[in-house]
Amino acid sequence: MRAITLALASALAATPAAADYLVKEVGSFHIGGRDVTLTGLPTKDVVFSAGMPAIKVDPNGEFVAEQMYVQYVKLAQPKAKVPILLWHGGGLSGVTWETKPDGKPGWQQFFLNAGYDVYVSDAVERGRASWARYPEIFTSEPIFRTRKEAWELFRFGPSYEVGGKHVAFEGEQFPVEALDQFMKQGIPRWATNDAATQKAYDALVQRVCPCIIVVHSQGGNFGFTAALNAPDKVKALIAVEPSGAPDPAKVEAAKVKGVPLLVVWGDFHDKHPIWPKIRANPEKWAAAIKAAGGTVDTFDLPKMGIKGNTHMLMMDRNSDDIAKLVADWIGKQGLVN
């Protein structure tokens, strides 16, 4: 009895706090990509350290381009039947899903705590996926997002004047005091890599799914198309503020009627002229899937009484509340033990 009591005490001492979770592996890989050989470019003199003589750099040779990066945390005892994949939006990387700009836990943490194996990726050209020389490999120039564009397009507030004058929307949920931290997460983007990006995402689905996929913004189109390309592998798709979608006049929505779809929209869509236009295509696509007999739900947060969410709702102060709604919806699809 004493031995049992001691063993029990010892076992209980090792019992995790409610928020701790037992991890089997943190790991990563690159997927996709193609080999490219460059020839005929002039050499360059490069000074690698101040005061050192220049070294001749020959830019010609063999490279790889258009791969993507995927990092996963696998739990020892996941509750979810399949992993969840978090796909970021334009001008951003997988960091979108990690710790929020205000230092609080983001959706990666939420879903780990909830018992999911979580895969966070950097799409082609972003972050740890790396990028390629242009215009020789990537065929256009990169685009860098300004603070003004982020502020206005992501619906943090009505307008941003260069020099810093900006006022948040009333009732705004984005932690605007952490705007500097958010801007540090930005990654240059190209407008000419969509096909390569889709190819890499499709390869990812073939490698790690069946799965649940959560997409944000630019990721919307990639997620919708990934489901079309592998409807048997995508067990649920959650599109958070998707910025595009296939056209049901051209693509048969019935193909994905077996993929439960949840679309999530934040607040202030009437405050920026682009948003009603952006919203039209994903709504049309979702309606077409529903008409074809698919399971389609929309969380229009303000209509549900959840006010003040921006385009970056996974970083908003109430991000856990929204993640909880999403997790409950996933549970209803029978994907969690």
Next chain:
Amino acid sequence: MRAITLALASALAATPAAADYLVKEVGSFHIGGRDVTLTGLPTKDVVFSAGMPAIKVDPNGEFVAEQMYVQYVKLAQPKAKVPILLWHGGGLSGVTWETKPDGKPGWQQFFLNAGYDVYVSDAVERGRASWARYPEIFTSEPIFRTRKEAWELFRFGPSYEVGGKHVAFEGEQFPVEALDQFMKQGIPRWATNDAATQKAYDALVQRVCPCIIVVHSQGGNFGFTAALNAPDKVKALIAVEPSGAPDPAKVEAAKVKGVPLLVVWGDFHDKHPIWPKIRANPEKWAAAIKAAGGTVDTFDLPKMGIKGNTHMLMMDRNSDDIAKLVADWIGKQGLVN
């Protein structure tokens, strides 16, 4: 009794496998960086999706540059007294320390399994740290590493011919069959960001240390200088194949005599003309610290009977053996409970 037995059985059922570990938090942040405003640049017409009309992009505005990215895994019950920070080398990112190109666990996993809180970072300009427009913000052009340079400089084999002809060194430990995967980890680098990078690393040390720092290759100089800038915060420094070091004729090595230093060298240094030259400065710096009364050890692996290691020894087949030697050395510094 029955209740206790049941509780015990339940507690034991939750006992992790030997390799599992209890995690408190996976998180990340950006640190450092400065605001930059660009003005007077011409607008550009950009086609964002094939078939869509061009959109005018104004590259002027406010940006942030020179921040770095840091990801951490904090354990619920770490055994190490302080966290370990893993700093990558040139043309690479924090991925260096994650899953190896051959798919096996790397040093991040090793140190998590060994009970360390592990911080893996992407230096300024690399990976999730992002990069800035050039030549307006970064003052030079990026450099992309060719397959030939990686093969030869990292001592995978004697020479690489464009077109693919290459033979590994005999007894080579790098998994050359995974060379394609390794090349996907490459990230463009600049030759003009050293000061900004050092500043960001120094800020990281102030934020998360006391700590142990492991540096690789180009990271060597940053680690040596970080120790000089905060000798009270760096409890041990492990320099894996460092490519540079301060000059003891100019910098007082005694400043870091309280920072135990371990230098690790792989094999084949006599097979590429650059390596004896690269090795000279770190060896001179280590000798100066030792002469000043510091704790300095060198693991010259081939001299210890460990043959075949390349410059990327944390990815070599025997990477765990080397990590084990490093962990034992850290233990001897009194940094593990």
